[in-house]
Amino acid sequence: MSDFHERASREQQPGLSRRQFLTYALGGTGAFMASLVAVPFVVETFDPIRRGGANAFVNSGHKVSEFNKTLPQLVEFRAHRDDGWNSADIPSRAWVILQEDGSPLAMSPICTHLGCQVNGTLGPDGKPEPSQDGQWWFHCPCHGSKYTVYGIQSPGSPAPRPLDVHKVKVDEAGYLYLGPLQQRNSAGQVIS
Amino acid sequence: MLKKAYDWIDERLNVTPLWRDVADHDVPAHVNPAIKMSAFVYCFGGLTFLVITTQILSGMFLAMYYTPDITNAWYSVKYITDEVLLGNVVRGMHFWGASLVIIMMFLHMLRVFFTGAYKKPREMNWVVGVLIFFVVLGFGFTGYLLPWDQKAYWATAVGAQLAGSIPWIGPYIQTLLLGSHTVGALTLTRFFAIHVFFLPAALLVLLALHFIMIRAQHIAGPL
Numbered sequence: 335m336s337d338f339h340e341r342a343s344r345e346q347q348p349g350l351s352r353r354q355f356l357t358y359a360l361g362g363t364g365a366f367m368a369s370l371v372a373v374p375f376v377v378e379t380f381d382p383i384r385r386g387g388a389n390a391f392v393n394s395g396h397k398v399s400e401f402n403k404t405l406p407q408l409v410e411f412r413a414h415r416d417d418g419w420n421s422a423d424i425p426s427r428a429w430v431i432l433q434e435d436g437s438p439l440a441m442s443p444i445c446t447h448l449g450c451q452v453n454g455t456l457g458p459d460g461k462p463e464p465s466q467d468g469q470w471w472f473h474c475p476c477h478g479s480k481y482t483v484y485g486i487q488s489p490g491s492p493a494p495r496p497l498d499v500h501k502v503k504v505d506e507a508g509y510l511y512l513g514p515l516q517q518r519n520s521a522g523q524v525i526s
Numbered sequence: 527m528l529k530k531a532y533d534w535i536d537e538r539l540n541v542t543p544l545w546r547d548v549a550d551h552d553v554p555a556h557v558n559p560a561i562k563m564s565a566f567v568y569c570f571g572g573l574t575f576l577v578i579t580t581q582i583l584s585g586m587f588l589a590m591y592y593t594p595d596i597t598n599a600w601y602s603v604k605y606i607t608d609e610v611l612l613g614n615v616v617r618g619m620h621f622w623g624a625s626l627v628i629i630m631m632f633l634h635m636l637r638v639f640f641t642g643a644y645k646k647p648r649e650m651n652w653v654v655g656v657l658i659f660f661v662v663l664g665f666g667f668t669g670y671l672l673p674w675d676q677k678a679y680w681a682t683a684v685g686a687q688l689a690g691s692i693p694w695i696g697p698y699i700q701t702l703l704l705g706s707h708t709v710g711a712l713t714l715t716r717f718f719a720i721h722v723f724f725l726p727a728a729l730l731v732l733l734a735l736h737f738i739m740i741r742a743q744h745i746a747g748p749l
């Protein structure tokens with residue numbers, strides 16, 4: 335009699351029942367096995383996150399001494415691009431001007447509004463010449479964004495920020511190397 | 527928390543009978559390895575399905591990086607293997623899994639054969655099983671070409687010649703199979719489409735028939 339009561343109360347003890355224990359054990363083992371299969375898929379899918387953007391610097395083919403502090407000059411170069419299993423040298427352009435301190439500023443011609451190519455102010459001979467539009471030297475053909483020679487947008491422009499600039503390096507021989515693009519805030523300071 | 531969400535849905539949609547109908551059955555004693563160890567032979571059908579599931583999953587994830595074009599296919603497979611984080615693991619799963627499906631399927635077939643489970647009233651399910659067998663062989667044949675390496679190219683070249691040696695219609699079958707008169711760009715796109723769209727669709731339909739028939743007829747009795 336007392337034996338029966340003892341057993342009954344043991345079975346009602348709080349905590350895991352046999353059935354719950356088995357459910358958890360089997361569920362846990364199943365979840366572990368499923369995650370062995372699933373984890374490589376997730377990692378593989380997120381592989382692009384760990385890849386940085388383009389990082390290489392390419393020789394622009396021009397010396398810093400070829401540029402001036404008044405007007406930007408157009409530079410055509412080949413940007414190296416690794417794209418999955420493809421790699422290519424893509425013809426690219428940058429506008430380069432020297433800042434007050436003589437350091438080169440290499441601007442992308444891509445409008446920061448929606449990505450059209452902005453035009454510099456060029457004469458009939460194709461050479462840069464002073465703007466007839468006050469301080470606005472670059473004009474975007476698409477929605478009329480205007481930028482100064484340093485690529486700072488006009489207050490009324492749809493463009494939200496100045497033209498992006500390349501990271502730059504100069505080698506011992508004085509050649510200008512162009513690196514990845516960076517964004518600037520409206521004061522013209524690099525933010526990323 | 528989970529229980530609450532389940533109850534909330536169940537109250538509105540009455541889903542419990544749906545899954546009970548699919549999943550809530552006693553395992554017959556002669557099929558239960560916990561009772562008689564040798565009953566593990568009844569697991570092979572389910573194991574085949576498990577491996578097919580991982581094949582479909584790993585294939586979907588490979589397809590995110592693979593490209594079926596003769597100039598790039600090999601580079602994209604190399605990229606998966608050498609560059610993508612754990613890409614070699616995902617490819618390895620698909621690679622070894624391809625053989626494992628065939629092994630499991632074959633063991634399943636042997637079990638059905640030696641327990642005589644194909645006899646009346648289950649003849650039609652044997653026929654569906656044989657169709658599944660051919661579909662899976664089709665997966666192997668078309669998938670083998672996709673890395674577009676030497677092995678892939680020559681295996682397909684030989685396979686195509688086999689088809690071409692059928693009397694009378696062989697050459698036509700060969701051209702249709704290759705999508706061209708030689709193994710080339712059109713063969714690769716064709717095999718890719720067959721491997722990734724046509725065969726999975728056919729396989730899922732056949733598996734559905736297979737399982738519906740098992741439900742209707744139950745598992746065959748003990749020997």
Ligand code: HEM
Nearest residue numbers: 581582585586588589592624665666669670672673722726
């Ligand atoms: C029973 C099912 C399947 C079998 C037997 C099978 C077999 C194969 C084989 C033998 C290869 C060549 C692997 C290599 O040499 O690396 C392959 C590659 C491939 N399979 Fe499958 N496969 C199956 C299902 C699927 C499914 C369902 C998909 C996609 C929805 C898929 C997508 C791919 C892709 C994209 C490749 C090329 C990548 C690579 O070669 O590693 N496979 N498959």
Ligand code: FES
Nearest residue numbers: 445447448474477
């Ligand atoms: S893209 Fe340049 S103004 Fe809209």
